[in-house]
Amino acid sequence: MKRTILLLIPVFVFSLSALAQFSLPKLPYAYDALEPYIDSETMYIHYNHHHATYVNNLNKALESYPALQQKSVEDLIKDINGLPRDIQTAIRNNGGGHYNHTLFWSVLAPAGTTKMSNKLKKAIEKDFGSVAAFKSEFEKAATGRFGSGWAWLVKDGNGKLYITSTANQDNPLMSVADVKGSPILGLDVWEHAYYLKYQSKRADYIKAFWEVVNWNEVEKLFEK
Template identity: 60%
Template sequence: MAFELPKLPYSYDALEPYIDSLTMEIHYNKHHGGYVSKLNAALEKHPELKNKDIEDLLKDLDNLPQDIRLAIRNNGGGHYNHSIFWSIMGPNGGGSPSGKLSENIVKTFGGFDKFKEEFSSEAASRFGSGWAWLVMDKNGHLSIISTPNQDNPITFGLKPILGIDVWEHAYYLKYQNMRADYIQAWWNVVNWEEVENRYEKMI
């Protein structure tokens, strides 16, 4: 089956004033939609892969046919990354996590504010286009990393819990070159309940 653009769980203007409606509309339909179309086009060349889910494809990039490997990395990664991104934001976001995720963040980073500062710094300092992530390794340890382009931590054996898109298309209409302002505003739309759900399924 072909991959599909997942339904956005809120309206384009639901994240105002932090993320503007026009950016959301373009980002979702044109950018994410484009990744889905190109991912499906690549898989047309190898129908034996069509029953694999996106996680399986990205975990096994090195064993994919060479002629579509880069297309799957870029467009499959773009599809997977954005599917996570939309889900961990929401109109009633902000605040801080609770439960086991909060406990692990405090244990690992020394407090939620310190975590936010480190995560924001990682996102702001990502050179060029890419993402910043809160990830968990196979032993349950948390860390903060960034990846270039549309790479996802799952390719490197890590589990993505929270991610922010710092490609310019994610923020340039509203924030222009002020990436740090976008990152600061983004914390107001993080849906911690969904982030916690992702974490709970991983542990």
């Protein structure tokens, strides 16, 4: 009897893990790698609690829809209104949260390890006039987002760059977004992203963000 139980347990665990299509992406740096601009405690909580919750809730929402489990998170959020009504809100919030945070982690890097290429610089200057003007407009979008949300640098279908912000876990890929395009840089301005270190000083957090942008990754997304 004991031998039978031991053989059944691994099968049960494996079948549970097989139901979870989405998982946390591995961070490409340590929790303290972005210090002093983003503190290690915030990074740990943000990644292991907030992002993990979005992933778990996304998988739970898809449990009754095997066909949808085969889709990428991008495909799911691009067609929110085409999903079954009972999971639209869950996918919007949690699929959006998973996509947004995955992109956010990828466009961060330890300070001083990357720099903006001439190619990306010229593209920014073409559409914003200067890098300084681009940063100023991005900061306005981030500080001006009332409540929780995100600021984005987005590339449209013609390759033009523009800046926008979205509420909650929405993003410009979504069919429900006011303006659409492919995000190439995103900044999380939910309070949980900065409050332990910056308290109510969101503007200071936004300024610090520039010190840890992974410009190499932003350029890869720009060239997609």
